Amino acid sequence: MKKKYEFKSIVAETLLIPLYMRAKESRRKDAILRDQQAEQLVESIDYDYSKFDGASLSAVGCVVRGLYFDNAIRRFIATHRNPVVVNVGCGLDTRYQRIEEHDKATFYEMDLPEVIDLRRELLPEPKDDRYIAGSLLETQWMDDLRETHPEGEFIIIIEGVLMYFYEKQVWQLLTRLADRFSGGEVWFDVCGPMLAKSKHIKPDSLRGHNAQIRSGLKDGHEVEVWEPRLQLIEQALYQKFFPKRWGFGGMLMGKFPGICKRFSSLLGYQIK
Numbered sequence: 631m632k633k634k635y636e637f638k639s640i641v642a643e644t645l646l647i648p649l650y651m652r653a654k655e656s657r658r659k660d661a662i663l664r665d666q667q668a669e670q671l672v673e674s675i676d677y678d679y680s681k682f683d684g685a686s687l688s689a690v691g692c693v694v695r696g697l698y699f700d701n702a703i704r705r706f707i708a709t710h711r712n713p714v715v716v717n718v719g720c721g722l723d724t725r726y727q728r729i730e731e732h733d734k735a736t737f738y739e740m741d742l743p744e745v746i747d748l749r750r751e752l753l754p755e756p757k758d759d760r761y762i763a764g765s766l767l768e769t770q771w772m773d774d775l776r777e778t779h780p781e782g783e784f785i786i787i788i789e790g791v792l793m794y795f796y797e798k799q800v801w802q803l804l805t806r807l808a809d810r811f812s813g814g815e816v817w818f819d820v821c822g823p824m825l826a827k828s829k830h831i832k833p834d835s836l837r838g839h840n841a842q843i844r845s846g847l848k849d850g851h852e853v854e855v856w857e858p859r860l861q862l863i864e865q866a867l868y869q870k871f872f873p874k875r876w877g878f879g880g881m882l883m884g885k886f887p888g889i890c891k892r893f894s895s896l897l898g899y900q901i902k
Contacts, residue, residue: 634676635748641794642745645721648790650679651692652724662872663693663700667724671752687880691894692790694871695819698896699787700728702817706785707731714738714782716775718766719791721745722752726759736779738762740771766791766803772810784814793821797845801856808859808901815863817898820847824892848891853899863898867891 637643652668655661672679682688703725707713713735717725720739726732737759739749746763755761764771766788775784786807792800807816823846847853850865869876869884876884883890 632674632676638744639742642721642742644790644794645741645745646675646677646679647682647685647688648692648696649722650682651685651689652696654689655693661693662690662875663697663728665696665724665728667727667753668722671722671724674752686877690872690875690880691868694868695789695896696723696725696728698866698871699789699817700725702815702898703729703735703785703787704731706783706815707735710783712779712781712783714775714779714784716740716784716786718786718788720749721790722749723789724753725787726756732758736760736782738775740764740766767795767799769806772806776810784811786811786814786816788816788818790819792818793825793843793845795844800845804853804860805857808857812859812901814901815898816860816901817896819894819896820845821894822846822848822892825894847895847897850895850897853897859902860899861902863900864896865891866896866898868894868896 649668650672652663652665653672655663656665656669703715706715707729708731715735715737717723717737717739720741723739726737726739735758738761739746739759740762741749742765743763746761749761762771775782792803795803804816821843825843825846850862853860854862867884867887867890869880869890873881873884
């Protein structure tokens with residue numbers, strides 16, 4: 631039976647976008663990402679998902695992004711002895727369930743209290759996937775993780791989140807992570823300055839939604855300048871993955887990396 635949920639935070643409500651996109655994708659014969667758990671979750675939540683059906687670019691982008699970060703975690707688990715995976719702004723992400731190697735690492739899901747409450751109701755907490763309620767701008771959860779895993783090697787994923795925060799808040803967060811998790815990695819996605827500076831241009835999944843894009847980044851090396859402890863591993867463009875799925879316009883745009891970066895990209899950093 632479906633149940634209706636009311637979100638206090640506008641940003642928290644956006645968690646339904648990637649959830650729905652993963653569920654839709656999972657039903658395709660040529661799915662980029664299989665996620666049966668997402669299919670079940672969508673069916674259990676009473677919500678008008680039809681507002682996202684016209685968002686063709688976000689539909690591909692969400693699953694490309696999900697797979698990209700899944701693979702970053704798989705590589706990290708395979709190359710580290712004591713991997714700890716922290717999913718910041720987890721929403722209703724089912725990464726722990728998707729990654730077959732999850733028994734070789736400790737996972738954490740971190741989000742706002744109302745999201746964690748919802749998550750506990752719909753996705754009961756597995757033994758090795760622990761839930762943290764709080765704000766990513768706080769430091770207590772970081773200190774607790776460091777204390778709990780003094781020998782842990784951390785990979786931190788921040789997916790579909792940072793664009794809703796101001797640039798100063800993003801810099802502050804990344805500096806705090808660098809203070810505590812040296813030797814680890816942090817991976818996140820960004821909107822480009824084109825979206826951050828315009829009040830009229832939004833990702834297609836946010837058109838008509840009150841959530842605002844507040845920060846943007848074009849060149850991943852900019853992060854190294856203001857936080858030298860973060861060393862760029864990769865800046866990837868969405869359009870380089872599964873190019874035929876983006877349609878003619880997306881394929882054409884993918885031939886111009888500079889333009890792509892003005893809209894969005896995927897970033898990974900080693901924490902020195």
